Amino acid sequence: MVLLKHIISEIEQFAPPAFQEDYDNTGLQTGDPNMEIRGxxxxxxxxxxVLEDAISKGENLIVSHHPVTLSGIKKLTGSTAAERILAKAIQQNIAIYSAHTSIxxxxxxxxxxxSQRLGLSNLRVLAPRTGLLLKLVTFVPTQYAEKVRxxxxxxxxxxxxxxxxxxxxxxxxxxxxxxxGTNPYVGEKGSIHFEKEVRIETIIPKHLKNRILKVLLETHPYEExxxxxxxxxxVWPKVGFGAIxxxxxxxxxxxxxxxxxxxxGAQCIRHTELIGNPVKKIAVCGGSGSFLLKTAIQNGADIFVSSDFKYHQFQEADNKIVIxxxxxxxxxxxxxxxxxxxxTKKFPNFAVRLTNVTTNPVKYY
Known part of the structure; x- marks a missing residue:
């Protein structure tokens, strides 16, 4: 039996919800974490x-990149597509989980x-994020240092x-x-004790703080x-937006x-004027990446592949890069x-399917 919470756990180990932007709505949209998943x-x-596609095949979990809605839902009257999707998913007992800016x-x-499909090597995050790391310092009796570490x-x-x-x-x-009222691991009550210890310093991801502290308290021999x-x-070099x-x-x-x-498979590419330089380095950002244009230029990219550039943002390329x-x-x-x-790697014997519905709302004539 595979429960929804088991699937969510694997997704969130890969793309922690703590990585999402403030405006985002990553996470479980509908469904009970303890429900059994059939497909x-x-x-x-x-x-x-897409919802009808899942219903027709008996699949009761939809995993998506974009959430059903970025904004909150205050009513379910069916007046919008988002409201109809959520209402029907609840009626049909279908769970929806989205990983947006987290992934x-x-x-x-x-x-x-x-980046990989474009054949790029020496890959690195284009704009690594800050504020996601902590330094943990603890003090451990010498003989317990290896176990705790x-x-x-x-x-x-x-x-x-x-x-x-x-x-x-x-x-x-x-x-x-x-x-x-204490029960000291070493030393006697009422007397100052001197103990040889190791000061251990290490970096921890902020979103794993509670888990790591729990392990520290469980393995450390001291009462306090x-x-x-x-x-x-x-900066966290493996976490951030874009790639180069x-x-x-x-x-x-x-x-x-x-x-x-x-x-x-793009039917057309909107681009800035070609400069005539050989292309050696490419920067990419899935989704709306115009905010990374200056970063791509600073990192020496010859082409920046992304989407949703506005008219005046194309001018900002300034013959320094091809958008x-x-x-x-x-x-x-x-x-x-x-x-x-x-x-499929985490649940090799489970039914996982890519929808055959094309969800691109933009059409080309």
């Missing part, structure tokens, strides 16, 4: 046609898969870039005096565990645009395959 339908958008923010998410690493502490198990360790002496948490201004990488063989701008069109606006749907459609690969 999963994956889509970019939840439309009425935009992971390095192997929306922009990552587009390993437990913290297993819980998700100590990740720096492509390195794990990262920590700094300093030996010293700790002092304490146990008062009435001393620890400090410091907010960090460090290198082509193994430089292309002309025309060849690069043809390659982008082929990979994404390739391929369309919102076209830039994010591969997200379905990210979900599919994740869920």
């Amino acid at each position: 999963i339908l994956i889509t970019l958008d939840v439309t009425e046609e 935009d923010s992971v390095d192997n998410g929306v922009s990552g898969i587009l 390993s437990a913290l690493f297993d819980a998700g502490a100590g990740m720096i870039g492509n390195y794990d198990c990262c920590s700094y360790n300093l030996e010293g002496v700790g002092t304490f005096r146990a008062g009435e 565990v001393a620890y400090d948490l410091y907010p960090l201004a460090n 990488g290198d082509l193994q063989t430089p292309l002309s701008e025309e060849e690069a645009l043809q390659q982008i069109k082929k990979v994404t 390739a606006d391929i369309g919102h749907y076209e830039s994010e459609q591969l997200t379905k395959e990210v979900f599919f690969e994740l869920l």
Whole structure:
């Protein structure tokens, strides 16, 4: 039996809800976390046609990139498509889970898969995020240091870039005096005790704080565990928006645009004036990425692939970069395959299907 909460857990380990933007509505839209799931339908958008697709095949979970609505719902009268979708999903006992800017923010998410399909190497996040990391410092009796350190690493502490198990360790002496009502691990009540300890410093993701502290308290031998948490201004190189990488063989701008069109299936590409430079480095951002234009230029990209550029934003390219606006749907459609690969790997004997409904609201004449 596969419960909805088990599937949500796997998705959120990959794309934590803590990574979503403030305006977003990532997470469970409808459904009971304890409901049994019979089948999963994956889509970019939840439309009425997609909902009917799930109903016709007996699938009771829809996993989407875009939420049914970004704004709150105050009534369910059926006056809008979003209201009709939510009402019918509830009536049919169909769960809807969306991972939007949370999966935009992971390095192997929306922009990552587009970069890979374009054949880019040396990939890195275009705009790494800050404010998502903490420094954990704790003090452990010497003989327990390895046990506590390993437990913290297993819980998700100590990740720096492509390195794990990262920590700094300093030996010293700790002092304490146990008062009435205590049960000290070492020392005697009423007497100051000196204990050889190791100061362990490590970085932890903010969204894993509670889990890591729980592990610390469970593995540390002291009745009262001393620890400090410091907010960090460090960037997290694996979390952020967009991606940038290198082509193994430089292309002309025309060849690069043809390659982008082929990979994404875009019917047309809105672009700025071609500069005439060879294309060696490409920046991408699935969805509305115009806010990253300056970052793409600063990082030396020759072409920036994204969508939803406004008229005057095209002028901001200023012959420093070629903007390739391929369309919102076209830039994010591969997200379905990210979900599919994740869920089929985690639940190999379970029915997971990509919808055959095209949800792109933009048509070309």
